[in-house]
Structures are given as structure tokens and as C-alpha cells.
Amino acid sequence: MSNQLRDTNYHIHVDSGHRFLTFNLKETWKYRDLIWLFTKKNLLVRYKQTVLGPVWLILSPTMTSIMYTIFFGTVAGIDTEGLPKIMFYLAMNGLWSYFSVVFFRCADLFRGHAYIFGKVYFPRLVMAFSEMLVSVIEFLIQLPVLVILCVWYSFHGMAIPYITWFWIVIILFWVGMMAMGCGILVSSFTTKYRDLRILVGYAVRLWMYATPVVYPLSILNPGWLRTLELINPLTYPMEFFRKMVLGVGGAPVYSLIISVVFTAAAAVLGILVFNKMERNFMDTV
């Protein structure tokens, strides 16, 4: 049995110092099985012992979209660029929810998993990626509602573009990395000072109104409000998603550049700070 002790070159050095520029991605990749297992577990645990189970995944965004349709669409009369209001809100709310869910799950990463983090070591990023993957799967479970509506409306004469999986995956990765980067960056500071977590909760709600979620970008006339909107890194993916799925939407290229640069910066900075902080997190949770 002594052949088990084969790994003679194995060596881990732990000390109080930390090189800031460690991404830990190689080690995280080694734990890819664990990412998948956590994803499975988190999905399983969230909907076990609920009567409707995963039906909630479809039900709750649909309900929200119906509410938006009634209040923003009908009562407030927001123009949806000629798209059926329910479809507009399903698509927009769907992607926004994905963003905010990934964000909050990552922001609460340490408090949510304190039990396991306090007892065993594995790269904490594993959990962040797994939370992102859970959210991706949940989003994909919700997607058929939109697809069915698309098919239904196309029989009624609406020109629906051909959705490519390729673009959906790109957008999900893009928005997901942005949300995860921001989320883990926030989590690095909120474990200790929870005020920040409350503050961030408000900020994200405000962010939603600065993002074309309940209204299209096109209703904003040129001016500072529109400029602000275009600087918002979420604007481009939201509009782009609508363009890909429903055929209408879009934002100027500089908005795209801002979004991509922001996403990359948030992801890189988030991971770096997170890796620095994770080592002592459990002392303060």
C-alpha cells in the first residue's frame, strides 16, 4: 500500500505573507470536480422539500415579469420598442435576475458557507464559480418560457431572430463574470463589516434602475441620463441580449468597450483581493 505515498514532490508552503498577484486559477481548476459537485448540491438543496421544487424557478420570474408588465408596461405606459410587453420583461428581468443572483450569492459567500469553510480547506474560489454555475443552470431552466413565447408570437406574425446558443453562453459568461467579480470583491469586505453588505443591497437596487431593465435604452433622450446609462457596464449586455433574443435593442460601441473593460477589471481585481482575504476570512465571519 505504500505506493500510495508516491507524490514525493508535493510541497505546500504556508506563511503569513501573501503575494498579491496570485490568481489561484490553476489550483481551482484542479478542483473542477468539486465545482461540479457543489453546483449539484446547491441546486439540490435549494429545491428539496419544496412542494413545487424547480417549478419555482420558472414561476417566480414569470410572476415578476407579469407584475412589471402591469405596472411599468401598462400603468406607467413605458414603450417597449414595439415588443410584446411580457416578452420584453421576461427577457430583461431574466438577465437582470441572473446578474443580481450571482452578485448576491458571491457577496454572501462566506456567511453562507461558513460551516464548511471553517472546517476544511479548498480554494474558496471553487465556491464562487459553483454559485455562478448554479445561477447559469437556473437561468437555462427559465429560458424555455421565453422560447415558447417566441414561437407563439412568431406564429402571430412577429419576426423573431434565430437565437444562437453561442451568444447566450457568451452573454451569460460576460454578465456572470461581472457579477462574480463585483460580488467577491464585496464579500472580501462585508464579512467583517456588515454595514457594507446592507449598503450594497441598496446600491444594487438602485443599479437596476440605472440599467435598461424595466425600460429600453431607446426611451432615454440624449443627455446626461443617457450618458450615465451608457457608462453603466450592464447596459450593453442587456441591450445586446434583447437584440439577440427578440431582435430589437442595442447600444453604441463605446458602451461595449466600457462593459468589457469593467468586467475584466472586476473579475481580475475581485479574484486577487479575494485570494488575499480568503486566508483569514474565517476569523471574522
Place this chain on the structure above:
Amino acid sequence: MDRSVMVEVKNLKKRYRLGEIGTESFRQDLQSWWARHQGKDDPLSRIGEEPDVFYALKGLSLTFRRGESIGIIGENGAGKSTFLKLLSRVTAPTEGSIDLYGRVTSMLEVGTGFDGEMTGRENIYMNGAILGMTRAEIDAKMEEIIEFSELREFIDTPVKRYSSGMYTKLGFAVASHLDSEIIIMDEVLAVGDIAFQNKCLKKMKEAVTSEGKTVLYVSHNMNQIRQLCDRVIVLSRGDLVFDGDTGEAIEFYLKQFQTEKHARDYREEIRPDWLHDERIRIVSAEYRDRDSIYFYRDEPMKIHMVLQTEQDVEKLGLRIEVSNTNDVKLGTYFLYDICDCHAGERIELDIDVDISSFTNDTYNTIYCFFVRDESGTNLNVDRVYGLSFVHEDSLPARKLNWETENWGYLALPGAVVTHVEKH
């Protein structure tokens, strides 16, 4: 056998901050950040100056080699768990370094990382993956793990339906079979049945001797430490105070925390309010043959007492009431008609007490002198807290792992089988 270094710990320190996190700690954070920014010493890093800061480990340096099983003992707050946490990388050291030359399986708690909703089998995969094993590697071990856990029929049941004993079994089966070179366990064998505990200890011992693994085991159970470990380190308040042979370490440990006196002077002792009788007073008590309160195996407790009589006392009797450390009375020794005493006498008593029925534990006593009046009732004439005693390596505990919570503190004597008949 290859005795290469598996774990090397140098000057390991861990600082924790006490108290609530709030505006005060925010201020301190800013302070130390600012100091560091200015290139000065962190004002909080000087030990003792900041009351909110304490060092759980104060600079450990140790080397653990392949094929060693090391016991870690120490009182609560000695830094044992912090040490294991640092070794298993749950948290990082404040100063110093750790070099690990093998993969670490840590079991800081039974069934770490188990999720109640998932089945036994799924949890095995989970635990393996946490260690960094691939699915194929875990599959190769699966059969062995299930076999060891004795849970074959329940392996596809969610673990939330498991009893705590089953939980332990699965947890231990996983931890002991995973492909790691260093195994860290924090008092995980306190639960579960004796048979399984022994099986686990045997398995660990085997892993150490034939597979050359390195085992670090924290326990308060000296019997388990004796069974498993060939080297023991003793920690006290964050410092290493002993490192060496198991037997010597355990003796060192038990003696070290001996704060209880082996002799007491009662001249200044305040008696309870209800005691109005002043006919006789106990002056002092001490153990005759030792300067500790530790009694090993079936040694008798030999007490020497000095009494002073103020008035005549007839048929003096003594009760030695024994209670556990939670102040539950366990039983009382009665000594009747010790002597008749006269006013002004100084009396010395030697008493031998058979404490062999008491199992391994610490006991407190009360000495109460009494006389019997005409109607036969006891009248207390003096009462003081007596000398405590610790029974170690007692006969019952040597025969089997004594379960105090189930069986109590006393192994009652006197039962014998007088006849066995087979048909």
C-alpha cells in the same frame, strides 16, 4: 522505513482579536493599516499592549515525520484546535510558516462537509473532491469505504436520516481511506460505539505503521492517545510545553494542571452558617504518601487529619462525601465511632480509603464530622471541603473504555457469577 519530514512548522503564531467587531475594531483596523502604510510597526502586533488581542499560538516550532502518530493534548484554550486549523489551512498564520510535504485530510469535526440532503455515497464523492481527488480515484476506494463504514444498506439514504453514530462511522471511513499522507483529527472519536472506536484506532495505527502515514490526533481521552500515539506534544496557552514519549507526556500533562492542593489547613476556614456546634474542629488534612492529588490504578487514598477538641465529644464519626466536578453527590464513606475525645485534645487520624470503584475522573470531597445523639440521628459538629482527588488509569477504565455518561462514575463491586449451567 523512510522517515522523511512531512510537516515542518516554524515559529507559528496566530493572533485573534477578542470582542465584538464594531466601530472600535474599525478604528483599530484603520490604525494598523495606516501604521503599515507609513512603514511603522503595527501598533496591535505588540503582545500584551492591546487588551483585545490574544495569541492562540505563541510561536510553535515542530517537525513531524513519515510514519509518526502524534497526540496533541492540553487544556481547553491551549491552542490545539487553532494549531490543527492552521495545519489544515482553514485559516492562515499571523507569523511563522508551515511546510506540508503531503496532502492533508482534516477531520476537525465529524462529517465535515457532509450535507444532510445528499446520500452517503454522494457525500463520499464530496469529501474526496474536497481533498482534491478525482472521481475515478474515489471510485477506486468506494467499495473499501462502504465496507469499513458498516453502512452498506444506508449508503444511498440522505445522511440527515443517519444517527450520530452512523454519521461518525461514515465520516471516519471517508477520512481514513482518502488518499492523503497526513491525517489530522480533532477529537472525532468521542462519539460512536466502543467497537467502532477501537476499529478506527486500529485502522489509524495500521495507516501509520504499514502505510507510513502521519497522524495528528487531538483528544482529551488519554486511553485513546495511549493506544494510538507514539509521540505526544503538550500545549499550554499557546506554547509547546512538552514533546516526547506518550507516557511521560501524559504524566506531565496531568501533573501540570494540578492546582488542587494535596494538603489543606483549616484553621482559617469559614464554616457554613448552619453549623453552630463548636465542640471539635478539623485543623488540617493531607495525603500521607504523595504531594499530588493523583491516584493511579488501585492505590488507596491515605489521608492524615489533625483535629482539635474544645469540649468532650463521644463516639465521633466522619463522613467523606464524594461528588463529581459538577457537584453531583456520588456517594459517601461513613466512619463510625472513631473515638471518644476530651476537651483540649489534639487528635491525629490516619485514614485509608479504597477508591478503586471510582472511574477515571476528578472528584471533590467534603469531610463532615458528626456525633450521634440519643435518638440515633446524626448531629454535625464540623464540616469542611476536603481534599479533591483524581483517579487515573483506574481498573474499570483499563478493562474497557468507560462511558461515564452512560454508566456513571462508579464501577460497583460485589457482583459475582456463582453458577453457570449449560443445556
